Every structure is written in C-alpha cells, then in structure tokens.
Amino acid sequence: MTQTAIPYWFMRGGSSRGPYFRRDDVPQDLDSLAEVLMAIVGAGHPINIDGIGGGVAVTTKVAMLSRSDAADADIDYFFAQVSVEERLVDFKPTCGNILSGVGPAAIEMGLIEATGDSTEVRIRAVNTGARVTATVQTDDGAPVYDGDCAIAGVPGTASPIPLRFADVAGSVTGAMLPTGNLRETFNGVDVTCLDVAMPVVIAQAEDMGISGYESAAELDANTAFFERLEAIRMQAGVAMGMGDVSESVTPKFAVMAPARDGGTVATRYFMPWKTHPSMAVTGGQCLAVCALMPGTVSDGLLQRPPSSPADIAVEHPSGQLDVLVDFSLEAERFSLESAGLVRTARKLADGHVYVPRALLD
Numbered sequence: 001m002t003q004t005a006i007p008y009w010f011m012r013g014g015s016s017r018g019p020y021f022r023r024d025d026v027p028q029d030l031d032s033l034a035e036v037l038m039a040i041v042g043a044g045h046p047i048n049i050d051g052i053g054g055g056v057a058v059t060t061k062v063a064m065l066s067r068s069d070a071a072d073a074d075i076d077y078f079f080a081q082v083s084v085e086e087r088l089v090d091f092k093p094t095c096g097n098i099l100s101g102v103g104p105a106a107i108e109m110g111l112i113e114a115t116g117d118s119t120e121v122r123i124r125a126v127n128t129g130a131r132v133t134a135t136v137q138t139d140d141g142a143p144v145y146d147g148d149c150a151i152a153g154v155p156g157t158a159s160p161i162p163l164r165f166a167d168v169a170g171s172v173t174g175a176m177l178p179t180g181n182l183r184e185t186f187n188g189v190d191v192t193c194l195d196v197a198m199p200v201v202i203a204q205a206e207d208m209g210i211s212g213y214e215s216a217a218e219l220d221a222n223t224a225f226f227e228r229l230e231a232i233r234m235q236a237g238v239a240m241g242m243g244d245v246s247e248s249v250t251p252k253f254a255v256m257a258p259a260r261d262g263g264t265v266a267t268r269y270f271m272p273w274k275t276h277p278s279m280a281v282t283g284g285q286c287l288a289v290c291a292l293m294p295g296t297v298s299d300g301l302l303q304r305p306p307s308s309p310a311d312i313a314v315e316h317p318s319g320q321l322d323v324l325v326d327f328s329l330e331a332e333r334f335s336l337e338s339a340g341l342v343r344t345a346r347k348l349a350d351g352h353v354y355v356p357r358a359l360l361d
Contacts, residue, residue, distance in 0.1 A: 002356065002357055003354040003355060003356060003357055004354065004355055004356075004357045004359070004360045005352035005353070005354055006021065006025055006026065006036075006040075006352060006353050006354075006355065007021070007022065007025055007350075007351075007352055008020065008021055008040075008350065008351070008352065008353050009021075009105050009108050009109065009347060009349075009350045010052070010347070010348045010349040010350065011063075011098075011101035011104070011105055011345055011346065011347055011348060012101065012154070012345060012346045012348055013063070013095075013097050013098040013099065013100040013101030013102070013343070013345045014096065014097030014098070014099075014100040014101075014151065014153075014154070014281055014343040014344070014345070015058065015097050015151065015152070015153035015154050015277070015278045015279075015318070016058040016059065016061050016095060016097035016098050017054070017058070017059050017061070017348065018041075018053075018059065018060065018061040018062050018063065018098060019040060019052065019062055019063075019353060020062075020063040020064075020065060020101060020102075020105040020109075021062070021063070021064045021065070022064070022065060022066065022109055022111070023064040023065060023066035023076070023078060024066065026064060027360070030091060032359070032360075033080075033089075034080075034089040034091075035359050036355055036359050036360065037062050037080055037082050037089055038051075038082060038087055038089060039051065039355040039356065039359055040052060040062070040353050040355060041053035041060045041062070041082040043060065043082050043083050043084065043085075043086065043087050043088070043089070044085065044086065044087045045084075045085065046084065046085050048060065048084065052353060053082065053084065055084060056084065056274070056277075057081070057083075057084060057249075057271045057274055057276075058097070058271075058276070058277065060081070060082040060083065060084055061079070061080070061081055061082070061095055061097075061098045062079070062080040062081075062082060062098075063077060063078070063079055063095075063098050063099075063101065063102060063105065064077075064078040064079075064080070065077055065078075065102060065105060065106055065109060065111055066078075066111070067111055067112075068122075068124050070124050072122060072124075072131060073122045073123060073124035073131065074106075074111075074112050074121055074122045074123070075102060075103075075106045075111060075112060075121055075122070075123050075124070076123075076124050076126050077094075077099060077102045077123050077124065077125050077126060078091075078126040078127065079091075079093065079094045079095050079098060079099075079125070079126075079127050081093055081095070081249050088247060090247075090248055090249045090250070091127065092127065092172065092248055092249075092250050093127060093128075093172070093198060093249055093250045093282075094125045094127040094128045094130065094171075094197075094198070094282060095280065095281070095282065096163070096165075096197065096280060096281020096282040096284075096285070096343075097280060097281050097343065099123065099125065099132060099134075099163070099281065100134070100161050100163065100281070100343035100344065100345045101345035102121070102123055102134065103119070103121040103123070103134035103135075103136040103143075103161060103345075104136050104143035104145070104161075104345050104347065105345075105347075106121060107119065107121075107136065107138065107141075107142065107143050108142075108143065108347060108350070113141070114136075114138035114141045114142060114143070115138070116138070117137065117138060117139060118135055118136065118137055118138060119135070119136045119138045120133060120134070120135050120136075121133070121134045121135075121136060125171075128168075128171035128172055128197075129167060129171065130165060130166070130167050130168045130171050130197065131165075131166045131167045132163055132164065132165050132166070133163070133164045133166075134161055134162070134163050135161065135162045136159075136161055137159045137160070137161075143159075143347070144159045145158055145159055145345070145346045145347065146158065146159060147159030147160055147344070149342065149344050151321075151342070151343060151344055152278055152279075152316065152318045152319025152320060152321065153277060153278030153279075153316075153318035153319065154344065157344075158344035158345070158346055159344060160342050160343075160344060161342065161343050161344060161345055162340065162341075162342050163281070163340060163341055163342070163343060164338060164339075164340040165197060165285060165338060165339045165340065166337075166338050168196050168197040168282075168285060168336070168338075168339065169195070169196055169336045170195050171195060171196070171197055171198065171199075172195055172198070172199045172242075172250060173195045173199055173240055173241055173242065174195075174241075175195060176194065176195055176196060176289075176336065177193070177194065177195075178193055178195050178199065178239075178240035178241055178242075179193050179239045179240055181193075182293070182295035182296050183295070183296065183297065184236065184239060186231075186232045186235040186236060186239075187228070187231055187232055187235070189203050189207050189208065189232055190203065190204070190207060190297055191203045191232065191236060191297060192290055192293075192296040192297045192298075193236050193239065193240050193251070194286050194289065194290050194293075194296070195240070195251075195286070196285055196286040196289045196290075196336065196339075197281075197282035197283075197285040197286055197339070198250065198251075198252055198280065198282035198283050198285075198286050199240060199242065199250050199251035199252070199286075200251055200252045200253065200254050200269075200283055200286045200287070200290075201232065201233055201236040201251050201252070201253050201254070202253075202254045202255070202256060202286075202287065202290050202296070202297055202298075203232070203253075203254075203255050203256075203297060204255065204256055204257070204297050204301065205255040205256060205257040205266075205268070206257070207297075208225065208228065208229070208255055209225065209228070210222070210225060210255065210268075211257060212255050212256065212257025212266050212267070212268055213257065213260065213266060214268065215317055216268075216274075216275040216276070216277050216317045219268060219270075219275040220274055220275050226270075226273065229253050229270060229272070230272070230273075232253070233245065233251060233253050233272055234246060236251060237250075237251055249271060249272060251272075252269065252270060252271065252272050252280070252283055253269075253270040253272045254267055254268065254269045254270065254283060254286075254287055255267065255268050256287070256290070256291070256297065256298055256301055257301065258301050258302065259302065259313070259315055260315070261315050261320070262313070262320075263313035263314065263315035263320045264288075264291055264302055264312045264313045264314065264315075265287070265291045265298065265301055265302045265312070265314060265315065266315040267279065267287050267314050267315060267316055268316070268317065269283045269284075269287070269316065275317070276316070276317075277317060277318060278316050278317060278318035278319070278321075279314055279316035279318075279321045281321075281341065281343065284314050284316075284321040284323050284341070285323055285325075285339045285341075287314050288312035288314055288323035288325050288339065289325060289327075289334075289336060289339070291304070291312055291314075292304060292305070292310060292312065292325060292327060292329075292334065293334045294329075294332055294334070295332070308325070308326055308327045308328060308329075308337075309324050309325060309326040309327070310324070310325050310327070311323075311324050311325075312324075312325055321341065322341060322342075323339055323340070323341050324339065324340045324341065325338075325339050326338045326339070326340075
C-alpha cells in the first residue's frame with residue numbers, strides 16, 4: 001500500500017469545519033505534522049482539490065485532541081490553521097468555532113464519557129493556555145446533535161453548546177494590551193491592539209476608508225484595502241511583541257462601525273488575508289471586550305452597557321454573535337473575568353483519511 005490511513009472525525013464546529021484527530025494518531029514533531037496536515041487538507045491549491053479542505057480558511061482548520069494531564073481540564077485541544085493556497089500551517093492561534101466541536105468529538109473518540117443528559121467538558125486550549133468549559137447535550141452515552149439553536153452563518157438548527165471562556169486575557173502575547181497603550185497609530189490610522197482569546201488589531205471602519213457594512217465579497221475584491229490593512233498589521237505585530245507576522249495569521253485585523261441592525265456594534269473581521277464570512281468566536285470575544293473598554297477605538301461608536309455582565313451583540317456579515325462578558329471597571333481600569341457564548345456543532349463524517357506513506361515513514 002502506498003498510502004497510510006489515519007482515523008478522523010469530520011465535524012462542523014460553529015461556523016467552521018474540519019477534521020478532528022486523536023493527537024496520538026498524527027506526528028508529534030511539528031514539521032512532520034505540518035506536512036501531514038497539508039496533505040490531508042490539500043494546501044497549495046485554491047480549491048484544495050487533492051485534499052478535504054473546502055477552499056476557504058474556515059474549512060481548512062484542524063483539531064487534535066487528547067486526555068489532559070492538567071488538574072483543571074479533561075481534554076487538551078491543539079489547533080492548526082492550514083492555509084488554502086499556500087503550503088503553510090500556523091500553530092500559534094486557536095479557534096473558538098472549531099473548539100465548539102471539541103466536546104462532542106472527545107465523546108465520539110472515547111476520550112471522555114458522557115454523563116446523563118448533559119456532559120460538561122473542561123478544555124485546555126494548548127495553543128494559548130485558555131480554559132474553556134463546554135456543556136454538551138448527551139443521550140445514551142453519545143452527543144445529541146439535533147436541536148432548535150440557530151447561529152448566524154450556519155443553516156438550520158442544532159443542539160446548543162454553551163461555552164464559558166476563562167484565562168483569555170493576554171492569551172498569546174501575555175498582556176491584554178500588548179503595546180501597553182489603549183491606542184496606537186500606524187500609517188496615520190488609530191488602532192487598538194488587544195489580546196483577548198485572539199490578538200487583534202482593531203480600527204474604526206471609516207479610518208480605513210470603508211463603511212464597515214460591506215459584504216465579505218465586496219471587501220475581498222478591494223485589494224487596495226487589504227494592502228493598507230497588511231501594512232498596518234505588520235507594524236502592529238512588531239509593536240505587540242510578535243515579531244515578523246508576514247507568514248502568520250496572527251494578529252488578526254478587524255474594523256468597527258456603529259451598529260445598524262439592532263446589535264451593539266458592527267464589525268468586519270479578517271483572517272487576515274480574507275474577510276471572515278461571519279465571525280470567529282475568539283475574535284468576537286476580543287471585539288466585545290474592545291467595545292466595553294473606554295479609551296479604545298470603540299469610543300463614539302456605541303452606548304456602553306452600564307454594568308456587568310454585559311451582553312454584547314457583535315454584528316457581522318452573516319448576522320450577529322452574542323457574547324456575555326463578565327468584567328469590572330474601576331477608575332477607568334478594565335478587568336476581564338470571563339466571556340461566554342453559545343455555539344453548535346455536528347458530526348459530518350468519520351472513518352479514515354489517507355496520506356502518502358512516505359510522510360509517516
């Protein structure tokens with residue numbers, strides 16, 4: 001046989017999808033692992049024709065799970081973002097949408113046992129160290145996927161999976177404000193560099209020459225905008241202590257504008273070289289916190305909730321993401337306690353994926 005079979009579970013997690021593996025079934029060495037994941041996804045081709053990726057960044061994501069040795073976690077979740085057209089794998093970020101599928105996938109894999117009609121799964125996000133508790137509806141020892149919960153960017157309804165995030169401030173850089181300031185200016189544009197669940201560079205949409213209400217397709221066609229975005233992101237990466245980020249998907253980039261569809265604030269989120277069709281779970285948390293922090297680029301765009309916890313409705317191209325933020329604000333000093341939201345997931349397939357044998361020899 002010229003190919004090697006690897007067991008996998010193919011899941012939709014939130015508004016993303018991809019293969020989920022047991023960590024022990026794929027290489028431990030990151031260079032070898034990257035080669036295997038690129039072969040599985042079909043990286044290096046615009047429609048991933050020689051793999052199971054879907055030709056867009058939200059369908060070229062990979063989760064690898066194992067039992068955790070941490071006292072406060074049941075499952076370790078290791079994430080990889082595989083590029084679509086480039087042969088590149090980024091192990092730095094995490095993904096909250098793919099995380100939505102970790103609880104049910106861990107049960108499917110036999111890494112944790114279901115308990116009654118709901119199962120609490122304590123998850124350690126290996127890439128960032130964040131702790132997340134997912135509550136999965138279960139029946140007869142298996143996840144329940146049917147339900148009446150709808151989320152923007154996904155057709156139909158499914159069983160709700162509440163997620164509660166802790167330890168997300170400074171998840172990558174070690175500080176909620178990596179530059180030490182609420183605002184920085186790069187190429188004449190004021191931005192807030194914020195690290196909550198995901199490091200994000202945030203600007204007001206009008207300062208970037210757009211309205212903030214464009215469709216993802218309209219923004220993706222605006223090459224001048226992306227050139228301007230990338231120049232600012234590169235400078236911000238250095239200022240945030242992340243070095244040269246030209247080949248990294250972090251920090252992400254986002255813009256804000258006043259809400260116009262009944263939410264708290266309108267946003268567009270970039271991955272960073274394409275527009276997200278909806279909103280990343282991690283990015284949504286970061287933007288919700290930015291909306292609550294006085295002195296950031298969100299000033300003047302919204303009426304801030306007066307007390308905690310605050311329900312922040314983040315408008316995006318496909319609808320809105322509701323984030324419940326528990327925080328304190330004393331003498332203009334913002335402190336984040338936790339953030340929570342509800343996602344859904346569904347198992348799409350399971351079995352084996354195949355890679356050239358030479359990759360695992």
